[in-house]
Amino acid sequence: MGIVRAVCISDRRGMQKVNVETAQFEEGFGICGDAHGGNWHRQVSLLSAEKIDEFNQRGADVESGAFGENLVVEGFDFRELPVGTTFQCNDVILEMTQIGKECHTHCQIYQKMGECIMPTQGVFAQVICGGTISVGDEMKIIERADTRYTVAVVTLSDKGAQGEREDTSGPLICEMVEDAGYRVVERLLLPDEQKQIEQELIRLADRRQVNLILTTGGTGFSERDRTPEATMAVATRNAPGIADAIRMYSLSITGRAMLGRGASVIRNKTVIVNLPGSKKAVRESLEYILPHLKHGIQILLGDTSDCGGK
Structure with missing residues (x-):
């Protein structure tokens, strides 16, 4: 009291x-x-x-x-x-x-x-x-009124941040995760600046303590695509299986593996996953990994309520 x-x-x-x-x-x-x-x-x-x-x-x-x-x-x-x-x-x-x-x-x-x-x-x-x-x-x-896992969505795009291109992937991610039972608490549109990306990932994980950060864009081969580097720089643990699963799923449905360099890591109690920049690739990726991410977050937080006590 x-x-x-x-x-x-x-x-x-x-x-x-x-x-x-x-x-x-x-x-x-x-x-x-x-x-x-x-x-x-x-x-x-x-x-x-x-x-x-x-x-x-x-x-x-x-x-x-x-x-x-x-x-x-x-x-x-x-x-x-x-x-x-x-x-x-x-x-x-x-x-x-x-x-x-x-x-x-x-x-x-x-x-x-x-x-x-x-x-x-x-x-x-x-x-x-x-x-x-x-x-x-x-x-x-x-008692907390809303116990849904929290999500922050970060779109990386120089042109988007300058208002020269509409962000279509970010809204799609928000819609899909809300439909899957998560709560979106923050959405950002940032330029491909590694230092700024790192700062925002740290803030979202440490100060806002969101359960899941999903980024979209900035994972290609261009020198300006620095999202994976920023993600790895803030990690406390690596979680490559998520990114690998996305690539393997892409291979199974398209006949080729995506060439994106997306990473997946853990920072303290927050899972960070890099998604591609296109709406089609984002939709395919989330449809595959969303059903599995909640279980990983539960284990990370020590929430065994839906895990049979294990």
Whole structure:
């Protein structure tokens, strides 16, 4: 059980927030009057009161809202909770969607202390049900409303990222995985830049903790096709059987093996699979591997509910 110690908002991004004591939370948006509200996964930010107290004991002397956090809560170490944890406070239900964030510009706190705890200790959430939260209210962890495995879909295309070509494979992947019982939580369209691909794969696996990342494109023989290299660079374990199975299936139905260089790996608790760029190849690949991927994810997460306890 946690206790809300501050409810903070600001009318502009990049500003310290002010403790307004009470606020209205809107489903699918965030906090009314707060600049970070919107149709995205970082609608509400949360920070443990104990982490702020520890930081102040080192001489920071900051007040609630100084890190840009919306809710300061005593009793939870948010950093130790997994993405997907669901909180209830009065009628408000929040689902944790991301741990920490990248700090692109050093704030005044960082300049004074040489560090800022929000990028490492703060978490983000979406508003699942709206209502009012005030200082002193109790917050508790409840059972997750949506237990489907989560998926991020990443399309790699220079022309697509520049708006010169329509992405048709990404939407197809989203449709097929949703129909197969997964939940798509993020979709990206990126240029074939290896460093950027690596950064996004790491963010999706480590901060968003998605169960499955499916990429499409960037697996050919062109020098600009760097998706397999980026995928292998972020791996903690290799899982070549998935990519090999896709190639063998292509051989069985087309009479030739695909020449794509797609890779398949594991990063911590996330499976990453490179798919080809064409709609036809994407459809064929997913029709074959989707029925089998869930079992692999279950084993990876230690979920034996559908595995006969083994």
